[in-house]
Amino acid sequence: MPKINIRYQLGNHAIAQALYDSGVDLVSGYPGTPSSEIIEALARLKPDCHVEWSVNEKVALEVAIGASWSGGRSAATMKHVGLNVASDPFMTIAYAGVKGGLVIISADDPGCHSSQNEQDNRRYAQFARIPCLDPATPQEACDMVPYAFDFSEKFEIPVILLPTTRVCHGKSGITIPGTEKPGKKIGFEKRPQQWVMLPAHARVRHNVLMEKQDIMAEALSSSKWNQLDIIKGAELGIIASGVASVYAREAMDRLDIKASFLKISTYPVPLNLVEQLLDSVGQLMDSAGQVLVIEELEPVVEEAVRSISGTRNVDVHGKDMVPRNGELNVSIVEAAISKFASVDHTPHVPEELSVELPNRPPVMCPGCPHRATYYAMKKAFGKSAVFPGDIGCYTLGVQMGTMDTCLCMGASITTASGIYHAGETEPICCSIGDSTFLHTGIPGLLNAVYNGADITVTILDNRTTAMTGHQPHPGTGLNVLGDATFMASLEDISKSCGVEFVEATDPFNVKETIHVFKQAREHKGTAVVISRQECIITARRSGIRLTPFTVDPDECQGCKACIRFGCPASSFVESTEEGEKGKAVIGELCVGCGVCAQVCPFDAIKEVSE
């Protein structure tokens, strides 16, 4: 039954419900902020469709493509950079086309709230010539889902739904669109000219792709996602896309600007609507009409507007007034519009504070096993060793000096190999999480062994995909529904890649872990250290409670070894007495991992005795 009531909910949760209500047969994805909650919410709906956390985005998209080729409706979810991983199937599925509707959800992150870059995936849509929907609000994202499936089936092409962080993690009262579930016959149909991308077939399919562009553009252009409001006689025109359109509306109202307005939420850019706007503002005889394009990140719309503005009496503005980097907001858009329209506007200027506020960067939790691993790693390898890194909570190891690089998923082992082969003589010890290792780390490990990289690979195995909200992966032995399944062994995988030195250690045992790291360092060739201890968040959620620790003030010498360890549960109280040293104290955040007690050279840290 389609839901008709309004519910206050997260954009991603509403997208999940809309997928479900559209009769989706399969949803696959790899966790990544801001996309992760879509699959989590679908799993909670106890769906009669197949939902999975795939090992990476390329795998996820290919699984979804298989379902579509069998006539099922499918969706693949990922963060924007996930589409880079999936770009190989993505570029060619445009040629091959689909049977059942396929929606690729690329959650973009302007402003890099939780990402290593802020690439604009509308460029991917252009590149592959795949249609793209760019919702302005959570409600619109949700409404676009059934439309995207219908469109995908009608034109036999995948559709990208591209919600940004503000849509995914926006909340509002959302009505889930009622949809007719399509009558489908599931069954793989052999269509070799279409599904087998041999060069001879690919040439034909490329032509098919080009031939459907115009008719798709026409259908998208007349959809309700684009809105054109022409004001007769106005010589100003404002074009805004996706989430920027709501900032533009607010800024125009606040500045009391009368301008023709075009909201764009579909790609390819609806040029006939742009033409109408350009013609309307360019009608005046004595002066050129003025058009401002407001869009986050890349000038995708602006370039399209410029491609047809040359023959008209209009001046086009865009990235000369609106930043090409970072996330937009009302204040930025208001400043751009006031400049464009030459209206007086007093921008809000932040006042200086009379007190200085300390920075509050995100940190590894009290009891986080990564901190313990890094402590031992640094002890064994020394500060001058090279520590290539990867993507996860453990990237916060940059605060401990054990994270010298972070590029993209899986790049730790590979860049470590390159650093070694370039001739670096310091020891090299890289870090990669368990989920990231299974995502794209394995080929890098195989490559390291195959090509003889003398490096240590540390797999920080906290038994979950922690950073994105604790999703299971093949190493956990649980699937997305929490049901038991095959549990992949990191030891066995490493050995299968040809690694001769594979040792697991418990990072909460500092002495043992330092010893294992020292052995790995001495080993000639690629060594793997699996530092295994459950994420403290999931451990506590499952009811594990350890006795907290406390500092014996009589034993504490004020050396600050525990403070340098960097646990948020520890702090230092300076002495008020002249010449007296201060003391460390452990606060109520302590979860009892006991690592600081092993770090203390004076045995001053002890378990709390009740």
Added chain:
Amino acid sequence: MTEFDLVIVGVGGQGTILASDIVGMAAVNEGLPVQASETHGMAQRGGSVINHVRLDCRYGSLIPAGRADAILGLEPAEGLRAIDFLSPDGVVVVNTNPIFPITVLSGASVYPEVDAVLGELKGRCKHLVPLDADRIAIEAGHPLTANVVLIGALSNFLPLDVGSLEESISNLVPPKTVEVNLKAFRLGRESAGVD
């Protein structure tokens, strides 16, 4: 007037999302259009978090600088960090209990005197409600209800019925904790010193 722009700030793990959900859900149940925005992901690991909640809103979820009607600070320094969002006629409801960031615990930075933070806040708003929400939460029955205590204090300024806020609380907190949370809400509401 039911338009109301609220910025909720705190430290990852303090319950800022529950606090904004209570307000957002109550407003939706009263039939108001609401747009809200939350911090998820990296910033939740003990970093600064900020949520925007806009009641009776036709636009997007981000509140423009200088235009928020209220700031709810679950932590004093975070309350002040967000002050730029507040309109000069705005209200600040703030917990007076600091949480020291790692930069302070490690000795790299200094946390300002809480009175200095409150003084700065007072000079930048029309009405300041400083509250020892941690103490009131314990009085209500559980230290983790400090966020609900602060929502109680804020409720004096929101264009929403007390009944619908209480209903949201009942729907959002674990069933066993409804009574404690409702008590926290009422104690917070009474502690704000608003008639």
